[in-house]
Amino acid sequence: MLEVKGLSVQYGKHRAVDDAALSVATSEIVVILGANGAGKSSLLKAVAGLQPPGTGARVALDDRELVGLQPHQIVEAGLALVPEGRGIFGELTVRENLLLGAFARRARADEANNRHRVLALFPRLAERLDQTARTMSGGEQQMVAIGRALMSAPKMLLLDEPSLGLSPLLSSELFRALGRIRQDGIGVLLVEQNARKSLAIADRGYLIENGRIVGAGRAAELASDPAVQRAYLGGAR
Amino acid sequence: MSALLEVTNLSRRFGGLLAVDALGFSVAAGEIVGLLGPNGSGKTTVLNLLSGVLRPDSGTVAFRGHAIAGKPAHRIARLGMARTFQLVRPLASLSCRDNVLTGLAFGRRNAWGTAARTDADALLDRVGLGRAREALPGELTYIDQKRLELARALALDPELLLLDEWLAGLNPTELEEGIGLIRGLSGQGITILLVEHVMDAIRSLCHRCLVMNTGRLIASGLPTEVLADAEVIRAYLGDETDA
Structure with missing residues (x-):
């Protein structure tokens, strides 16, 4: 279980995340909804150790304190982030990108198994194992980024806008895949603009506005909340 | 047509x-x-x-x-013909305004000087980046970087x-x-x-x-x-x- 308390992210004078608290249980999908610039990505980055989380912050994964650990140590502790903009190794093949995902000590023994799971999740990658990643389409690169994170055998998977650039069919498949990842006992924390599809599979959600968490609830309740509909689901359909 | x-x-x-x-x-x-x-x-x-x-x-x-x-x-x-890129490609060391100015100067407009500056600011306003003229692209959120990408494309007229x-x-x-x-x-x-x-x-x-x-x-x-x-x-x- 992931527990975050008192987390703030500051860029110079600008406070991007202000005293955030949230939790994600194993086998739970939690979605963070909010406008662009609300602080969602900063929050994920701070949890993953890519931004200092401010003084007094507590980030614990199964009661292990993550604050102060280097990002690679956080991966080793069982938390992986799929960053915005993918961050894949463009000059390496799909196979090599996935292999690097399994570099964490925790993931080495089970590398072959995890690769099978990733390729079952994204059959397109199985067809393209030897392709140089930068020559793939945007959506395919997104699959590589998600696959690479899964290769680190995480207990907790953080995803920053995973459906960005995916076709309607693929993004539906992605959300179904997240459901299967949850069944494997992995906790999932995602930031997503596709509020409709993400609330449909999530267990719970948080709303973030100007860096502050301003609401939380069961996904089904949020999906039917008029304020949430207005802000995140667009016009009635 | x-x-x-x-x-x-x-x-x-x-x-x-x-x-x-x-x-x-x-x-x-x-x-x-x-x-x-x-x-x-x-x-x-x-x-x-x-x-x-x-x-x-x-x-x-x-x-x-x-x-x-x-x-x-x-x-x-x-x-x-102008285009935007899916993964944005701003000139990282130039301000937003200078990114747009580059398009104005070296595109078909060949605009320079005060007039080009005014045009660049108008384009930034148009895409909703009027508040970030002096900012470096790296300081923008992902979405604002995409706005900049569009302003640059529009600078090519x-x-x-x-x-x-x-x-x-x-x-x-x-x-x-x-x-x-x-x-x-x-x-x-x-x-x-x-x-x-x-x-x-x-x-x-x-x-x-x-x-x-x-x-x-x-x-x-x-x-x-x-x-x-x-x-x-x-x-x-x-x-x-x-x-």
Whole structure:
């Protein structure tokens, strides 16, 4: 279980995340909804150790304190982030990108198994194992980024806008895949603009506005909340 | 209506992969045309072939009557075609204003000095970046970087604008603004070819859609027609159409 308390992210004078608290249980999908610039990505980055989380912050994964650990140590502790903009190794093949995902000590023994799971999740990658990643389409690169994170055998998977650039069919498949990842006992924390599809599979959600968490609830309740509909689901359909 | 862009038999291969396969279509002046298709179907490659980022293996592209297939990107840009990139490509060490100024100075406008500065600021205002003129691109959020990408493209004073998933990642409010912005560009006479997965945007913006799969055109027509097409649903939309 992931527990975050008192987390703030500051860029110079600008406070991007202000005293955030949230939790994600194993086998739970939690979605963070909010406008662009609300602080969602900063929050994920701070949890993953890519931004200092401010003084007094507590980030614990199964009661292990993550604050102060280097990002690679956080991966080793069982938390992986799929960053915005993918961050894949463009000059390496799909196979090599996935292999690097399994570099964490925790993931080495089970590398072959995890690769099978990733390729079952994204059959397109199985067809393209030897392709140089930068020559793939945007959506395919997104699959590589998600696959690479899964290769680190995480207990907790953080995803920053995973459906960005995916076709309607693929993004539906992605959300179904997240459901299967949850069944494997992995906790999932995602930031997503596709509020409709993400609330449909999530267990719970948080709303973030100007860096502050301003609401939380069961996904089904949020999906039917008029304020949430207005802000995140667009016009009635 | 005369064809502003006429593409015939366009093909491009990457090693063993035929990314674009004998593609033919045309875009009339004033149209907003959507280019749809599954991930990896060749949409971005088409934009790269049109804008001169990549050279086609075969086929012709006529833009405003000029044969441009295989011509370098800067010549195509000066003929009046501009584009945005899916993963933004700002000049990282220049301010937002200077990024736009670069387009004004070295594009077909050849604008410089105070007038260009005024124009650059107006373009930044137009895309909603008026508050970030002096900011470096790296200080912007992802979405604001995409706004900058559009301002830079507009600085080239294009007749044809190619947008590669420019609306992706916007929340409903921002999406409405974005759609309004594109409609406004169209209203001022810019022809638009957009690659997009956001169906709400496709439905409300596009006069016509082209759908690709594995490098080939599998459907074209009104948005309502192509989105109801059985093969498009099978290859692209799946059982849900609410992306």
